[in-house]
Amino acid sequence: MLNLLKIAVRNLARFRRRTLLTSTLITLGIVAVLLFIATAGSFKAMMISQFTDAVLGHLEVHRKGYVASIDTLPLNLNMQPQMVKKIEQVLGSMDEVEAYSERVKLGAMFSNFTETASIRINGIDPQKEIAATPLLPGRIIDGSKEGAVLKPGEILIPTLLARGMKVKVGDTIVLVATNRDGSVNAKTFLVRAIMESITGPSGRDGYIHIDDARTLLRMAQPEISEIAIRLKDPAQLEQAYAKLNQELSGMLNKENKPVLEVHTWASLSPFSNIANMIDVLTVFIKIMLVSIVLISVMNVMVMAVYERIREIGMISAIGTPPRRILSLFLTEGLVLGVGGTALGTVISLAVIYALNIWKIKFNFGQQQGLLLSPAISAADIAIIAGTVVLIALLASLQPAWKASRMDPVKALGHV
Amino acid sequence: MTLIRAQGLTKTYVTGEVEVPAVKGVDFTINAKSFVAFVGPSGSGKSTLLNMIGCLDHPTGGRLSVLDTDVSTLNRRSAANFRGQHIGFVFQDFNLIPILTVYENVEYPLIMVQDWPEQTRRKQVMRLLDAVGMSAQAGKRPDQISGGQKQRVAVARALATNAQLVLADEPTANLDHDTAYRVIELMKKMRDELGTTFVFSTHDPKIMGEAEVVYTLEDGKLRAPSLKSEAAHA
Ligand SMILES: Nc1ncnc2c1ncn2[C@@H]1O[C@H](COP(=O)(O)OP(=O)(O)OP(=O)(O)O)[C@@H](O)[C@H]1O
Numbered sequence: 072m073l074n075l076l077k078i079a080v081r082n083l084a085r086f087r088r089r090t091l092l093t094s095t096l097i098t099l100g101i102v103a104v105l106l107f108i109a110t111a112g113s114f115k116a117m118m119i120s121q122f123t124d125a126v127l128g129h130l131e132v133h134r135k136g137y138v139a140s141i142d143t144l145p146l147n148l149n150m151q152p153q154m155v156k157k158i159e160q161v162l163g164s165m166d167e168v169e170a171y172s173e174r175v176k177l178g179a180m181f182s183n184f185t186e187t188a189s190i191r192i193n194g195i196d197p198q199k200e201i202a203a204t205p206l207l208p209g210r211i212i213d214g215s216k217e218g219a220v221l222k223p224g225e226i227l228i229p230t231l232l233a234r235g236m237k238v239k240v241g242d243t244i245v246l247v248a249t250n251r252d253g254s255v256n257a258k259t260f261l262v263r264a265i266m267e268s269i270t271g272p273s274g275r276d277g278y279i280h281i282d283d284a285r286t287l288l289r290m291a292q293p294e295i296s297e298i299a300i301r302l303k304d305p306a307q308l309e310q311a312y313a314k315l316n317q318e319l320s321g322m323l324n325k326e327n328k329p330v331l332e333v334h335t336w337a338s339l340s341p342f343s344n345i346a347n348m349i350d351v352l353t354v355f356i357k358i359m360l361v362s363i364v365l366i367s368v369m370n371v372m373v374m375a376v377y378e379r380i381r382e383i384g385m386i387s388a389i390g391t392p393p394r395r396i397l398s399l400f401l402t403e404g405l406v407l408g409v410g411g412t413a414l415g416t417v418i419s420l421a422v423i424y425a426l427n428i429w430k431i432k433f434n435f436g437q438q439q440g441l442l443l444s445p446a447i448s449a450a451d452i453a454i455i456a457g458t459v460v461l462i463a464l465l466a467s468l469q470p471a472w473k474a475s476r477m478d479p480v481k482a483l484g485h486v
Numbered sequence: 487m488t489l490i491r492a493q494g495l496t497k498t499y500v501t502g503e504v505e506v507p508a509v510k511g512v513d514f515t516i517n518a519k520s521f522v523a524f525v526g527p528s529g530s531g532k533s534t535l536l537n538m539i540g541c542l543d544h545p546t547g548g549r550l551s552v553l554d555t556d557v558s559t560l561n562r563r564s565a566a567n568f569r570g571q572h573i574g575f576v577f578q579d580f581n582l583i584p585i586l587t588v589y590e591n592v593e594y595p596l597i598m599v600q601d602w603p604e605q606t607r608r609k610q611v612m613r614l615l616d617a618v619g620m621s622a623q624a625g626k627r628p629d630q631i632s633g634g635q636k637q638r639v640a641v642a643r644a645l646a647t648n649a650q651l652v653l654a655d656e657p658t659a660n661l662d663h664d665t666a667y668r669v670i671e672l673m674k675k676m677r678d679e680l681g682t683t684f685v686f687s688t689h690d691p692k693i694m695g696e697a698e699v700v701y702t703l704e705d706g707k708l709r710a711p712s713l714k715s716e717a718a719h720a
């Protein structure tokens with residue numbers, strides 16, 4: 072049984088080298104794009120989780136204006152207990168929220184009795200903090216990871232300070248902090264552990280118990296500087312953000328302005344730029360793929376029509392409807408596109424599978440031995456394969472159209 | 487029964503400023519089931535005339551009816567449809583499709599031009615291959631058979647859709663003399679068996695002798711037709 076598909080395949084097989092070259096090009100393009108998406112996606116997800124799971128949480132709530140002046144960790148922009156209670160109610164009612172942690176943040180002087188340096192302190196409830204940022208214990212590089220990460224009277228200090236001021240685990244140090252009323256207070260702490268910093272070597276974040284922070288600041292009421300929120304599913308970020316924003320924007324001050332602000336991790340971390348760049352790069356490489364497919368398929372199809380002008384003249388003369396001549400060549404372009412795409416997809420999936428078996432490890436900043444686990448969704452494959460096939464069809468359209476419109480007498484006389 | 491009727495049929499090619507009168511007002515009729523040749527020197531207008539009869543080109547003047555249809559006014563699509571329904575073509579350079587077998591080349595118009603069901607298609611192709619003596623080569627590709635065999639296959643293909651009229655512009659020009667003769671004999675045999683009207687053009691005097699009606703073109707004009715019987719008397 073003879074049909075369009077069979078004719079297309081045979082015509083493609085007739086110029087085996089050219090067909091092979093073009094479909095190889097499409098195959099390689101598909102492999103490049105799918106592998107890039109799979110590995111870059113894995114890399115991005117991993118990097119994002121390094122930030123969200125170790126420091127930021129997925130969402131953070133602050134008093135309005137706090138983030139704008141976060142460098143100075145202002146004490147006059149803390150949230151009052153009744154505000155916090157309301158926020159907790161909202162968070163408790165949101166299905167998307169897995170956990171949240173309230174923090175008191177302050178700038179302090181860190182002294183080992185011979186030298187001082189500045190440090191940024193997070194006062195935390197260890198249990199709540201670990202629930203909201205589960206990678207926190209993993210950042211401890213010197214000191215016990217066993218039991219509670221932190222007890223009252225203990226401090227976790229960043230490597231930067233430990234190295235610079237030669238402080239070891241078990242040492243006693245002093246924190247000196249200026250209170251909201253301008254007075255100064257000091258308190259001694261036992262160095263419980265030293266932790267690597269996420270934001271690079273300049274990280275100056277230390278952790279103490281939230282009760283110690285309040286004592287140090289001589290807080291009259293249990294105020295809070297920020298609430299870090301962990302979501303059950305990071306994919307629900309935008310949705311949860313919108314919902315929380317909506318709920319909290321109802322809390323107004325005397326001037327009828329919202330008192331709170333909500334941020335996603337992305338607007339709090341410079342890494343979001345890198346994440347965006349990966350996205351831009353992905354778009355760019357997709358455009359490259361589309362161009363490769365467009366140009367190579369069009370090239371082959373223009374050649375195919377040119378070589379077969381007399382054949383086109385003959386089939387047109389014997390009365391083949393122009394639409395059928397069009398489909399004849401479109402089918403050929405389609406087979407080329409589908410063949411290259413199918414092969415490319417199979418190869419990509421095999422390579423992705425292999426990468427997951429070989430367990431490729433890499434380092435990022437101070438993070439060592441991160442496991443790359445490339446993965447690609449069926450939706451991504453479908454979109455890319457669909458686009459390529461569509462582009463192949465589109466690239467064949469002009470040559471096929473030209474073939475279908477050819478004047479049989481002129482075509483037959485073509486030499 | 488008259489199959490083709492031309493009255494004052496004219497074709498003038500216009501290329502830029504230059505007008506080339508290729509056919510200059512010819513009148514003729516061709517009866518059904520006849521075996522007709524157009525002869526004449528190169529440039530006399532044979533191809534132009536055959537193209538107009540085959541609805542591949544429009545006349546620029548006069549009247550032309552084929553199978554009781556005024557074909558001078560057919561648009562592109564109706565012309566293609568008309569050709570597909572009623573006319574078969576045999577070409578000078580065979581024009582078999584190289585990627586298809588002999589069988590598939592004959593089957594081609596039954597799929598691409600008319601939608602015949604598989605069963606009847608098979609019967610028709612086998613019958614025609616048998617009639618042109620190419621059944622044994624059914625599975626071969628065009629590059630595996632000789633020129634004469636190719637033209638036999640082309641004749642079978644032209645007859646596949648049961649066309650009432652087969653047009654052949656110089657069907658033997660690419661064949662050696664004996665082979666050419668046998669192809670013309672084949673066409674005549676098919677006419678006898680199927681009642682198909684054959685109209686062809688040729689340079690070759692021996693070939694034109696096989697025609698029952700010979701129209702001679704000279705510089706776009708027709709000389710009086712000569713029936714074979716008359717020619718024999720002259
Ligand atoms: N497309 C065209 N444009 C302009 N002039 C043409 C065209 N086709 C044919 N002619 C001219 O029309 C005249 C008749 O040409 P035609 O091809 O019909 O002759 P022919 O008898 O078939 O010749 P041959 O035996 O060489 O095939 C010639 O003078 C030719 O140059």
Ligand SMILES: [Mg+2]
Nearest residue numbers: 532533534655
């Ligand atoms: Mg000619």
